[in-house]
Amino acid sequence: MVLSKDLQKSLWITFFVLPGLVIVALFILLPLFLSLFNSLFSWNQLIRGEWVGFGNFRRIFFTSPYRERFFNALRNNGKWFLVTMLVQNILGLVFGYLLSRRIPGHGFFRRTFFIPVLFSIVAVGFLWGLYLKPNGLVNAFLKLVGLEEYSRAWLGEESIATFSIIAVNIWRWVGFPSLVFLAAIDAIPLDCLEAAYLDGARETQVFSRIVLPLIVPALTVITVLTLIGSLNVFEQIYTMTGLDGSPNYSTDTIGTLFYRTAFGSVDSGNPEIGIGSAIGVVIYLLTFLASAGFIAISRRREVEL
Amino acid sequence: MNTDLRYSPSHWGKNLVLLVFHLLMGVYVALIFYPLFNMVVSSLKTTREIFQNPFGFPRTFQWQNYWVVWVEKGFYRYFGNSLWVTAVSMAFVLLFGSMASYGLSRYSFRLSFLLYLLFLSGIMLPLKAAIIPLFILVKSLGLMDRHLSIILIFIAMGLPSTVFILSGFMKTVPKELEYAARIDGCSDLSIYSRIVMPVSVPALALVTIYNAVPIWNDFFFPLVFIQSDRLKTLPVGLSSFFGQYSTNWSLLFSGLSIAILPMLILYLLMSNYFIRGMTAGAVK
Known part of the structure; x- marks a missing residue:
């Protein structure tokens, strides 16, 4: 039997695309859609109950204890985003810029900065969790250099625990923005920079007037990745202060709250599928809207060469 | 510079x-x-x-x-499980991902852009937030506490970025290579496997690292789906070891x-x- 050319082509396309498409549809698209669907029902354990519309969302936003827990966690995610942007990404920008200027030892720095990026968050979290204990290495070091009065329970005090965990995360991750910015700066055509230098531009001018506008796409990518990362903090909390975000929920995040809701213990100890799905949908919406916003802003600032 | x-x-x-x-x-x-x-x-x-x-x-x-x-606390098993899960997931990410990229980038057809977007929809949105329906799905498929559950999820997680990177790369492979092969009587399958794939090796290497490291390090999905100690991967094994x-x-x-x-x-x-x-x- 001879198949027509068009039919043959369609069969080949189906053959190539179908296996991947089925897996993506089943394990990404379907769960995405079902999250939204499930959030509109009340649930009794794993059994779907009646339609409640936006009832679950209303409980997250307006009803105790969900409201307090949710906004407390969301505030912490906000802290994660702000501190990471201000400290990690600015450090990354500075490091990336200096590496691109080929300062002495740049090859060594470049390779070394990326080491912690490869480690699992879980191993890094447990390692620093030990170091940050009251009897751990950090306090021992402070004692060694005579700064004992600064030693404290880094993960045990409500006011600093979140920042300690963020610091560990920055320790692990700062090499990533550094090398992304390095690659972006290295991609700027040399004559652009040479012309500026020949015109007598100072280093700060070169950086702010030429380099920064030309790496806006990289800045956007890093901002969006930081946003997604900050909304999805989970392992860091799990390994360093536990699933409850202790002390007293001060390190709780949407990720840990979501996990506790989905698998049991916000208030009754039972999984609450409806509320959990609603939190999942909120995570999706926040991720989507904020990323779209950043991309839209940066589109207008992008400079084409 | x-x-x-x-x-x-x-x-x-x-x-x-x-x-x-x-x-x-x-x-x-x-x-x-x-x-x-x-x-x-x-x-x-x-x-x-x-x-x-x-x-x-x-x-x-x-x-x-x-x-x-390594021996008494079973880290050799965690290590082996991580190797096995990562290797199998990556093999299928590369196979299905390259096939889909080939299908989407080397044929022109009406639905291709829509399908491309469907693949990409998973690239930005974190799959973790859909853990509840995934949990119900895995349970109803009878895959709880089996490696296949996390392998399937890892394949799904790896495909969007793989299709994004590989289809971009495959588009740049000259059509002339394909025409020449077709005249020599090559089928579509052998154009994919003998011409486009060998040319794509550098991109395949990138995709492998890009996906294998996060899969090796992943904690969340094995935490939810694997309970038996003998099936645990390294991060989850480490975690329960720390608890004990x-x-x-x-x-x-x-x-x-x-x-x-x-x-x-x-x-x-x-x-x-x-x-x-x-x-x-x-x-x-």
């Missing part, structure tokens, strides 16, 4: 700024190496020594710690060293490859 920050000794201010930043980078390097060094040294001390003498060397090296953790031996710091540091050092060694052997692979999604 030949214009160099160093080439202006007249500017003392610039040199000072440079010195400060250089120093900062040096501090960060020390902050990377010392904790890792201390981890390995601590793993060879007794717990009492770790507390009494945190910066010194062990009086007698507790080499047996590694034996205890929380006061035996000597063993904890040995466990951490076993979890961290292999990755460090692999990285030192092929660091450029890792750097390019891991930043592949963000750098175009």
Whole structure:
């Protein structure tokens, strides 16, 4: 039997695309859609109950204890985003810029900065969790250099625990923005920079007037990745202060709250599928809207060469 | 880049700024190496020594710690499970991902852009947030507490970025190669496997690193889907080990060293490859 050319082509396309498409549809698209669907029902354990519309969302936003827990966690995610942007990404920008200027030892720095990026968050979290204990290495070091009065329970005090965990995360991750910015700066055509230098531009001018506008796409990518990362903090909390975000929920995040809701213990100890799905949908919406916003802003600032 | 920050000794201010930043980078390097060094040294001390003498060397090296953790505490099994899960997931990510990229980039048809977008929809949105329906799905498929559950999820997680990177690359493969092969009587399948795939090896290498590292390190999905100790992957095994031996710091540091050092060694052997692979999604 001879198949027509068009039919043959369609069969080949189906053959190539179908296996991947089925897996993506089943394990990404379907769960995405079902999250939204499930959030509109009340649930009794794993059994779907009646339609409640936006009832679950209303409980997250307006009803105790969900409201307090949710906004407390969301505030912490906000802290994660702000501190990471201000400290990690600015450090990354500075490091990336200096590496691109080929300062002495740049090859060594470049390779070394990326080491912690490869480690699992879980191993890094447990390692620093030990170091940050009251009897751990950090306090021992402070004692060694005579700064004992600064030693404290880094993960045990409500006011600093979140920042300690963020610091560990920055320790692990700062090499990533550094090398992304390095690659972006290295991609700027040399004559652009040479012309500026020949015109007598100072280093700060070169950086702010030429380099920064030309790496806006990289800045956007890093901002969006930081946003997604900050909304999805989970392992860091799990390994360093536990699933409850202790002390007293001060390190709780949407990720840990979501996990506790989905698998049991916000208030009754039972999984609450409806509320959990609603939190999942909120995570999706926040991720989507904020990323779209950043991309839209940066589109207008992008400079084409 | 030949214009160099160093080439202006007249500017003392610039040199000072440079010195400060250089120093900062040096501090960060020390902050990377010392904790890792201390981890390995601590793993060879007794717990009492770790507390009494945190910066010194062990009086007698507790080499047996590694034996205890690797064999008795089952780290060899966690390690093997991680290897198996990562290898199988990656094999299918590469196979299905390259096939889909080939289908989407080398044929022109009406639905191709829509299908491309469907694949890409998973690239930005975190799959973790859909854990509840995934949990119900895995349960109803009878895959709870089996490696297949996380393997399928890892394949799904890897496909969007793979299709994004590979289809971009495959579009650049000249059509003439394909026409020539077709005249020689090659089928579509052999054009894919004998022509486009061999040409795509550099992109395939990038995609492999880009996906294999996060899969190897993933904690969330095995935490939810794997309960039996003998099936646990390294991060989850490490986590339950930390729960059980929380006061035996000597063993904890040995466990951490076993979890961290292999990755460090692999990285030192092929660091450029890792750097390019891991930043592949963000750098175009």
